[in-house]
Amino acid sequence: MGTPDDCLRIGDFARLGGTNLRTLRYYEQLGLLSPMTRSEGGFRYYRRADVARLRMIRDLQALGLELAQIGELIDTRPDPDSDGSPPRAQITARVRKALLERKRLIDAHIEHLEAERRNVGEALHKLLECERCEHSPGRANNFCQPCSKTGNSLPNDLSALY
Amino acid sequence: MGTPDDCLRIGDFARLGGTNLRTLRYYEQLGLLSPMTRSEGGFRYYRRADVARLRMIRDLQALGLELAQIGELIDTRPDPDSDGSPPRAQITARVRKALLERKRLIDAHIEHLEAERRNVGEALHKLLECERCEHSPGRANNFCQPCSKTGNSLPNDLSALY
DNA sequence: TTGCTCCTCACGTCACGTGAGGTGGC
DNA sequence: TTGCTCCTCACGTCACGTGAGGTGGC
DSSP states (O other): OOSOTTEEEHHHHHHHHTOOHHHHHHHHHHTSSOOSEEOTTOOEEEETTHHHHHHHHHHHHHTTOOHHHHHHHTOOSOOSSSSSOOOHHHHHHHHHHHHHHHHHHHHHHHHHHHHHHHHHHHHHHHHHHHHTOOOOOOSSTTTTSSOTTTSOOOOHHHHHHO | OOSOTTEEEHHHHHHHHTOOHHHHHHHHHHTSSOOSEEOTTOOEEEETTHHHHHHHHHHHHHTTOOHHHHHHHTOOSOOSSSSSOOOHHHHHHHHHHHHHHHHHHHHHHHHHHHHHHHHHHHHHHHHHHHHTOOOOOOSSTTTTSSOTTTSOOOOHHHHHHO
């Protein structure tokens, strides 16, 4: 028999999820994301739909969560070992909770990044002024702070780089 | 003599920068961010203005850069070992380049996060529909995919969690 | 059958975490 | 002088990176 219907081998699965074989094997070891089944020879076969799960794990990592925390958050699926499916209301409640937590993290990160973007804009603006200024860099690394021309301190992103 | 003017010991510096002592010592070891000076007894004294540099390093890490890449990007300050300051135009050019690269990364991340936010919204919306649906979870972990009620496949964030 | 993909160890690395044991500074 | 902060090793951990040596699958 060939590849199970609608399944992917680890290489294609990794490519679609934007990651690599080592990472997938590590996730499996942690119980985060396992292949649906294995071939006779040990090849992993992943569900096509689980690419979404893989992407979610990666996105949650980018939001700063550790893999253990991610494991708890996305542990919403019925346990295959237990017979008798859990109450539906319980499942949907856990899924909702995971989605809301994810949304909270995303919103907070967007806000932080928008503040960063404003700061960079300010710094780029001030840099134009610096280029037209007669003051030269001093010995220390925070020269021109506060700006000896305007009396205002430098934008943070210039203090960081000057 | 006491603490040099306008300087912070490592604990306060870490607090203001949202990090800890171990991380600061590691950054120093890599040459990323060093204290302005040391006390007789070895205590590190950091410039107050370098809190901005610390925050920038942390923000660049959150954007997915490795410390080595961050080191190259923010290496814009005149080398204290070399005598004679480098041409001003060269410094401002490097600062501008670092700021523009940072802006590029921020913009890309915001776009990605906004797409994620839309997906989560979609999934939360669909979840309301699922709660009113008579279908129950099956054995496998991608039941209801494609949704057996509407014929549409589930939003990705539901495939990931169901 | 050939080449490409995959397998399992197992050691290495990056960015810190976490004490142990000792000393500095207002 | 007391307590709090800081110091330097040095081993541990998390999330992989990177081969070595071998086998599976269309």
